[in-house]
Amino acid sequence: MSRPPLRLVRAASALVAAAAIGLGLLMLLRQQAGLGIERVVIGTIPATVYRPEGGGPAPVVVVAHGFAGSQPLMAPFATTFARNGLVAITFDFPGHGRNPRPLPGDVTPEGGATRALVDETLRVLAVARGLGDGRVALLGHSMASDIVIRAAQQAPDVGATIAVSMFSRTATATSPRNLLVIAGEWEGRLKAEALRVVGLASAPQPPQPGVTYGDPVLGTARRAAVSPGVEHIGVLFSPHSMDEAQGWLDAAFARPARAARALDHRGPWIVLLLSGIVLLAWPLSRLLPVVADAPAGAGLPGRRLWPLLVGPAVLTPLILRVVPTHVLPVLVADYVAAHFALYGLLTAGGLLLVRARPAGAAPAPLRRAALAGAVLAATLYAVLGLGGVVDAWVASLAPSPGRVPIILAMLAGTLPYFLADEWLTRGAGGARWAYPASKLAFLLSLALAVALDPGRLFFLVVIVPAVLVLFLIYGVLGTWAYRRTGHPAVGGLTNAIAFAWALGVTFPLLAA
Incomplete structure (x- = not known):
């Protein structure tokens, strides 16, 4: 039986992609059906209030994001609370999301950034008291788990505190009131920390997950x-997390138990929407111009490829361990930019040493105008298409004016990396596994950097899942662009810009 013509397969793929995009958007909008969602500004703090349409006075939950997070990440909790009759308010911390103010103070001492974040939470809490019936609760993820615990300890009227993926040593057996700790199954250390904190109240009984100790009426x-x-991000989209949080608030505020709670289930629909946009890129890639008549790239077989994968991965963190990299007013972004840049330069140097071009092959003629057009089209699709969806449903990606220099600085690092990496992993006769192997090597290189300097670079652990997802998505887009255009520079330049944009607007902006 003969295969259908490729053009028909592409047309069918376009239809499937369009259906996935439409269904994903429809189901995401359904998560917010029946809610009143209002954008507000508290001083300089961008915030969003979620409440059930037509609902009366109810307790208010202040929902705080973690390091490098923003309001969209916390929307699943906010919509769950509102759909179950509560009022919720999310907001962007200084240095994060759409908050125009940088994060003041040092990020480590309690008297610096921590105090500033607690004060900001208390400002939002003061407004929250006037949005409902006067009863309030706090929820924070990761970095903000410590912030909401400290804020609750300073605000005795907080009826319940929920710490998701908790990083905090300030909780005691009785403070703050009614503490729920949620961790993901794949957060080993944080699961142990959750049990440790609960064990302060359960002693002498060993603490068990899913068991409530103390009395919510007494606040214990x-x-x-x-x-x-x-894991650390998936816990924010887990229906189990929503159910536990809503049940905890119902118990703390003595609200009637519901037969079935209305939970936010946006996670799979976000995946479907993003998958549709990625799939649509395949038939659309046929609209890109041909940049080179013959496929360009190193085309290295496995035995010649391995040294160029291992060398930069090991040397980059070792060299940067002794080189000052703190030059940008953005937490750990300067190191990431330097890691990308040095890794790319070492890869390019290795390619020159091995003269990575098939024997006897001449350089493929390059159509510069076609290259510029292909990069522009691919970049617009990656930044506006994919980025727009992420900005609306996952994390804020719209840059403030103060972020533009950071994006350009990140681009100085991502350009050498992605241009060298695309050339290394593309080309006729090259190892099929070259691209995933090179990305794995880079992630392992970051892990080695953290191991060498955990005090300064620990926050890199938080972004590794996001970098992995970006590698997967842009790797697919880059592969389709390469097959059409015939030149690695299209994917290299597009990926460099997209990564610089995403990382430049995500890392917390620090005060000078």
């Missing part, structure tokens, strides 16, 4: 919950 309740099959 403690509980550790583990959301199955998720």
